[in-house]
Amino acid sequence: MRTIALSEENVYEGPLLLVNAGHPIRTGGHITLVPLEEDGEVYLEKKAASLLGQLFETLRCAGLIVPVSGYRSGGEQQRIYADALRDNGAAFTEKFVAAPGCSEHQTGLAVDLAQSAESIDFLRPSFPREGICGDFRSRAPKYGFIERYGEKKEALTGISHEPWHFRYVGYPHSQFMQDNNLCLEEYVAHLRFYPYRGEHLHIGDTEVFYADAGQAAAGLLLPEDCTQISGNNVDGFIVTVWRRSV
16 A cells, blocks of 8 residues: 555646536646647547547547547637637537637547548537447447537536547546446536545446545555546546455
8 A cells, every 4th residue: 555645736637637617727737649640630648549549440440430629729729719709609609619728628638520521510520329430439438438528418518419529538437427327527526425535436346436635635545556546627536446456
């Protein structure tokens, strides 16, 4: 066992960050970005990109599914938002484009995908529920990805249904969210029922729990080399422990 102390800055780092209008992304964190395709223009955070590439290889969907948008800088998100307002109006933009500073794309953990076509809508690419896109959607949780903005979740996410927008959160969180029809807002809230000093959530071979920033600053007693810690971008941490190693 080891004791790990975490700082307030760590609350804003990791794959399980909740980013929305109420919880903007914090600037200053380092992200290692890699292109999704050789000489490509769409980038993702390194681990997310690796797992998305593995999923593409499993499905043999290169050329059938096209990455449309991945990481965006704050300036790029500002431009996209302003262009959407000008071209489509406020009602459309509020539904489908996050305000600058509130976009998951700025984390490098989100990707918009399209079914390959001669013409692809950048803001609302076609990604149907059948065929190769359906196969991708069904397998995505095994690789740590969720369909971030699901149907009937608009009141929670603040964004309309976007079947093309996928977010890396990591496995087994992705599978639990899929199996229980939870969006990220619901999952982060759900984990508060599983505190550091209390009953933990069991997902397969893992234990998951929430630790507030104060507890984490004082130090968390955790197993060696079998733990993932992610900030939630709100007020604490989501800790994943592989039980077989405990």
